[in-house]
Structure formats: structure tokens, C-alpha cells
Amino acid sequence: EAGVVQSPRYKIIEKKQPVAFWCNPISGHNTLYWYLQNLGQGPELLIRYENEEAVDDSQLPKDRFSAERLKGVDSTLKIQPAELGDSAVYLCASSLAGTSGGASTGELFFGEGSRLTVL
Amino acid sequence: KQEVTQIPAALSVPEGENLVLNCSFTDSAIYNLQWFRQDPGKGLTSLLLIQSSQREQTSGRLNASLDKSSGRSTLYIAASQPGDSATYLCAVGIRNQGGKLIFGQGTELSVKP
Numbered sequence: 001e002a003g004v005v006q007s008p009r010y011k012i013i014e015k016k017q018p019v020a021f022w023c024n025p026i027s028g029h030n031t032l033y034w035y036l037q038n039l040g041q042g043p044e045l046l047i048r049y050e051n052e053e054a055v056d057d058s059q060l061p062k063d064r065f066s067a068e069r070l071k072g073v074d075s076t077l078k079i080q081p082a083e084l085g086d087s088a089v090y091l092c093a094s095s096l097a098g099t100s101g102g103a104s105t106g107e108l109f110f111g112e113g114s115r116l117t118v119l
Numbered sequence: 120k121q122e123v124t125q126i127p128a129a130l131s132v133p134e135g136e137n138l139v140l141n142c143s144f145t146d147s148a149i150y151n152l153q154w155f156r157q158d159p160g161k162g163l164t165s166l167l168l169i170q171s172s173q174r175e176q177t178s179g180r181l182n183a184s185l186d187k188s189s190g191r192s193t194l195y196i197a198a199s200q201p202g203d204s205a206t207y208l209c210a211v212g213i214r215n216q217g218g219k220l221i222f223g224q225g226t227e228l229s230v231k232p
Contacts, residue, residue: 004162031218042123042208042222043163056219091162095218107153108210108220110163 002026004111006092012117018080021114025073025094032069033108034077035091043091049075050097082118089113121146125209125223132199133231140194140226142209147187150212153220154183154194157206166207167194171214199230 005024013019025032030051035043046065048056051072060067064083069075079086093110122145132138142152151170155163167176167183169192175184182195196203206227210220 006162033218040224042210042224043220044222045219048219056216093163097218107165107168108218109165110155112162115160 004092004094004109006090006111006114008114009112010115010117012119013082014119015084016081018078019082019116020079021077021090021092021116023075023077023092023111025075025092026109029094029096029109030072031095031097032075033093033095034067034075035093035110037089037091037113039088046077046090079116082116084118087116087118089115121149121211121213121221123209123211123221123223125207125226127226128224129227129229131229131231134199134201136199136230137195137197138199138228140196140207140209140228142192142194142223144190144192144211144221147190148214149187150214150218152183152185152192152212153210154181154192155208155210157208157225159205163208196228199228201230201232204228204230 007022032049034046037043047060047067049069052069067077091113093108095108124143126141153168154166157163169176169185180197185192206225208225210222213219
């Protein structure tokens with residue numbers, strides 16, 4: 001069974017350019033997460049989807065970041081325009097959420113990540 | 120606000136040693152706790168998941184324990200091997216926030232042959 005698939009693995013752009021990352025979660029996983037990982041740090045949540053609904057986007061910088069999960073499967077994370085400080089690894093994860101109060105009962109499974117370098 | 124701390128930040132041991140990685144968290148009202156491994160330039164690989172009602176989980180040479188009352192978890196690695204060299208991340212799941220994980224900064228482990 002395929003795991004979480006992300007693309008591209010690496011992206012180098014100049015500041016002020018747009019960039020987009022794509023994620024395909026594990027089949028059947030209804031919850032999808034985008035995390036940001038800076039060098040030497042643990043990942044931090046940007047946005048969480050349950051099916052096609054963004055249920056937690058409180059950490060997403062909405063002035064330049066946007067995300068969508070059409071049809072509740074694949075997801076795209078976009079940055080426009082990119083800034084130097086956006087250089088990081090963008091990780092996608094998925095899980096099979098539980099039904100009690102929206103709490104997840106399953107493990108999170110992560111993709112390989114998309115490493116962004118902004119010059 | 121939940122905070123997760125991992126000590127030490129880096130650890131170097133000779134092959135064959137048993138070792139313990141530590142994780143502490145400030146709010147004991149967690150939903151679960153997950154240990155991950157991350158190799159350089161790679162994503163996170165799930166090692167062990169402990170639900171809040173459990174005390175420990177084991178997988179092969181790995182054993183993770185959870186003590187919610189003291190806000191601590193440990194990852195025990197038996198008979199370490201050079202292939203165990205990686206960064207180990209601890210993450211706590213937040214109750215009523217649908218699986219949101221708060222991560223520690225990780226412990227970078229190096230096992231010398």
C-alpha cells in the first residue's frame with residue numbers, strides 16, 4: 001500500500017515568486033495535515049482537514065498561504081508571494097480520524113516532505 | 120499551552136549500548152503520544168503510538184513508556200546499532216483537537232560502530 005505522497009521533493013525559487021506543494025494521503029484516511037519544519041526543529045501544524053473541511057487553520061499565515069482539499073482526498077498548499085523566511089520543509093501527514101468529538105484515534109503517517117529554498 | 124521538551128538534544132553511543140531518550144510535556148491532558156524517527160532529508164517514520172490509557176508500547180528493540188501524571192515519556196532502544204542513527208521526535212496529541220500533534224525538537228542519535 002502506498003504511503004503519503006508529496007511533490008515536488010525539492011523546490012528552489014526566488015523571493016516573491018509563487019510555489020505550490022501537492023499531497024496525496026493514504027487511501028481511506030479522512031484527516032490530512034500540513035506541517036512546517038524548520039531546520040533543527042520539530043514540525044509545527046499549519047492546517048488540518050477533516051475530509052474537505054479545514055477544521056484548524058489557526059497557524060496558517062493567511063496573507064500569503066492558502067490550502068485546499070477538493071473532494072476530500074488530495075491537497076495543495078500554496079505560497080504567494082514567497083519570502084526568504086519561508087525556506088523550510090513542508091510535510092504532509094494523514095490519519096484515520098475517530099468519531100468522538102472529532103478526535104483522532106489513529107497514528108499520523110507522514111510523507112517525505114517538500115524542501116523549499118527561497119533565494 | 121502544551122510544550123514538549125526532549126533531552127538530550129544530541130547523543131552519541133557505541134554500538135551495542137542500551138539507551139534511553141527522554142520526552143517531557145507540560146499538560147497531562149493528552150490524547151496520545153507518538154514517537155517518530157527522521158533520517159536526514161527524509162520525512163517522519165512512526166515508531167510507536169501510546170494512547171493516553173496505556174502505559175507502554177513495544178516494537179522489536181524499542182519500548183516506549185508513558186507517565187501522564189509526571190508528564191514524561193521515554194523511548195528505550197536495546198542493543199543499539201549504527202542503523203539506529205537518526206533524529207528521534209516525540210509528539211503529544213492534544214485532546215479535543217482532532218489529532219493535532221505538538222512536537223519536541225528531537226534528539227539526534229549517533230551510534231558508532
